[in-house]
Amino acid sequence: MVDQDALHQALVGALGAAGVLEGDDIGPAYFEDISHERSGRPWLVLRPSSTAEVAQCLRLCHRYGQAVVPQGGMTGLVSAGVPIDGEVALSTQRLARIEEVDASNATITAQAGVTLQQVQEAADAAGYFFPLDIGSRGSCTVGGNLSTNAGGNRVLRYGMMRDLVLGLEVVLADGTVIDGTHKMVKNNAGYDLKHLFIGAEGTLGVITRAVLRLHPKPMSQAVAFCSLPDFGTGIRLLRYLEGALGGRLSAFEAIWHNAYQLVLDGVPRVRPPLPSKNPFYVLVESLGADPLHDGEQFEQVLHQALAQGLVQDVVVGRSEREVRALWEVRDAVSEAVLKLDPFLSFDVSMPVDCMEPFARDVIERIGARWPEARIGVFGHVGDGNLHLVTDAGGHATPRAVMDELVYDATRAVRGSVSAEHGIGFQKRGWLRYTRSDEEIALMRLLKRSLDPKGILSPGRVVDMV
Numbered sequence: 439m440v441d442q443d444a445l446h447q448a449l450v451g452a453l454g455a456a457g458v459l460e461g462d463d464i465g466p467a468y469f470e471d472i473s474h475e476r477s478g479r480p481w482l483v484l485r486p487s488s489t490a491e492v493a494q495c496l497r498l499c500h501r502y503g504q505a506v507v508p509q510g511g512m513t514g515l516v517s518a519g520v521p522i523d524g525e526v527a528l529s530t531q532r533l534a535r536i537e538e539v540d541a542s543n544a545t546i547t548a549q550a551g552v553t554l555q556q557v558q559e560a561a562d563a564a565g566y567f568f569p570l571d572i573g574s575r576g577s578c579t580v581g582g583n584l585s586t587n588a589g590g591n592r593v594l595r596y597g598m599m600r601d602l603v604l605g606l607e608v609v610l611a612d613g614t615v616i617d618g619t620h621k622m623v624k625n626n627a628g629y630d631l632k633h634l635f636i637g638a639e640g641t642l643g644v645i646t647r648a649v650l651r652l653h654p655k656p657m658s659q660a661v662a663f664c665s666l667p668d669f670g671t672g673i674r675l676l677r678y679l680e681g682a683l684g685g686r687l688s689a690f691e692a693i694w695h696n697a698y699q700l701v702l703d704g705v706p707r708v709r710p711p712l713p714s715k716n717p718f719y720v721l722v723e724s725l726g727a728d729p730l731h732d733g734e735q736f737e738q739v740l741h742q743a744l745a746q747g748l749v750q751d752v753v754v755g756r757s758e759r760e761v762r763a764l765w766e767v768r769d770a771v772s773e774a775v776l777k778l779d780p781f782l783s784f785d786v787s788m789p790v791d792c793m794e795p796f797a798r799d800v801i802e803r804i805g806a807r808w809p810e811a812r813i814g815v816f817g818h819v820g821d822g823n824l825h826l827v828t829d830a831g832g833h834a835t836p837r838a839v840m841d842e843l844v845y846d847a848t849r850a851v852r853g854s855v856s857a858e859h860g861i862g863f864q865k866r867g868w869l870r871y872t873r874s875d876e877e878i879a880l881m882r883l884l885k886r887s888l889d890p891k892g893i894l895s896p897g898r899v900v901d902m903v
């Protein structure tokens with residue numbers, strides 16, 4: 439039993455009154471993530487403003503055996519940051535400084551609570567490019583992006599968050615600070631410890647600071663929105679563009695007809711670039727270094743794709759405004775699906791050639807059971823990552839029933855139950871569909887070693903019993 443009075447006093451002593459929210463001062467933003475699947479009221483919200491304060495918070499919570507859940511922007515989709523009643527939430531809101539943009543080493547050092555958009559803008563202002571990009575960019579944080587190993591729209595070219603980090607500073611459950619804020623690309627001196635914390639969803643430590651890797655700012659951006667006759671043609675188009683664009687292909691985002699329709703019905707500000715009559719749409723982006731010729735070459739490549747029957751119709755963005763409008767269609771998919779009620783969302787990955795039969799199978803099975811169900815399928819096809827969302831026809835369908843349907847199909851194609859959103863609470867029971875018993879045993883061993891009292895985000899990711 440935690441001695442709450444003593445711990446409360448010690449935490450207020452460590453952070454000052456402004457650093458600890460309690461009672462009615464704790465607003466609903468701390469109760470739920472963006473999936474709204476689960477809700478919990480934290481006993482306290484800790485708002486440390488430095489690594490030393492994070493360390494002090496964890497040292498105290500460790501001493502008193504108090505469970506802690508780290509929170510960033512709360513845009514997560516698997517409830518990992520949602521408190522269990524009585525837990526303490528540790529928010530990174532006040533760890534919000536970009537500390538350095540290092541032009542020589544092409545790095546940016548940011549505290550964990552800095553938003554992704556702030557990182558992108560700081561990189562841009564310094565003449566660099568930070569390529570991670572997801573629809574929640576204005577609210578999600580560096581710490582959240584790292585802890586979920588976020589992916590998004592440009593993984594095809596630049597990799598996931600894991601690939602964009604050189605060093606991390608992390609505070610362990612007992613308050614020990616691990617300063618790994620290196621700026622080296624190569625560092626084979628023993629285990630690469632940062633990878634333990636990337637994608638760990640706050641279960642192994644609290645990330646306080648990161649050295650992120652910047653890329654040269656693209657000098658040209660060409661975007662097109664294409665309609666396709668079928669998914670197989672989409673794969674052929676992907677492979678064709680990878681070769682024909684000479685490594686400049688940076689996004690290949692597929693939108694099934696059903697998800698396109700959700701946008702047209704649910705986000706009226708979006709003007710459809712193509713009529714809604716085709717089975718598939720793909721947003722294609724190329725980032726290059728030759729503004730004089732890249733756009734022209736991009737259009738030539740797409741002309742050839744048209745001539746070869748790899749696309750049925752295509753709209754090319756010819757100005758910055760048009761490019762933005764095409765990207766807005768893709769971003770609007772994420773916005774439109776959030777309007778489904780209930781909102782049952784899946785994020786799975788699999789070999790690219792399994793994606794279409796998988797989606798067809800799942801759509802058929804959902805349709806057979808809930809004929810009025812609205813379904814949307816879209817994804818980062820270049821990475822074998824599908825998002826599937828449904829409202830189960832508005833029925834209060836137990837999540838587990840829909841999960842079983844989707845994850846059985848995922849297991850059948852040897853896919854993963856989480857491509858980029860993580861496991862959290864939502865998918866913990868399905869981890870074994872993707873990970874072997876031995877892998878899960880090793881995860882438990884790591885958890886016990888780094889957090890022997892089990893105070894960090896207990897119950898998320900891996901079941902400890």
Ligand SMILES: Cc1cc2nc3c(=O)[nH]c(=O)nc-3n(C[C@H](O)[C@H](O)[C@H](O)COP(=O)(O)OP(=O)(O)OC[C@H]3O[C@@H](n4cnc5c(N)ncnc54)[C@H](O)[C@@H]3O)c2cc1C
Binds near residue numbers: 578580584586590
């Ligand atoms: C419109 C929209 C589009 C999205 N698109 C994508 C997408 O394309 N790809 C994608 O991968 N995700 C996407 N997401 C999901 C989400 O934005 C990401 O998971 C994001 O990385 C979460 O960041 P956050 O700061 O909001 O984290 P939170 O939701 O606050 O937390 C997520 C997890 O990280 C942990 N955590 C947070 N900060 C820390 C820290 N400093 N140290 C340790 N643990 C921490 C939390 O405990 C929790 O487990 C989307 C979400 C929305 C709403």
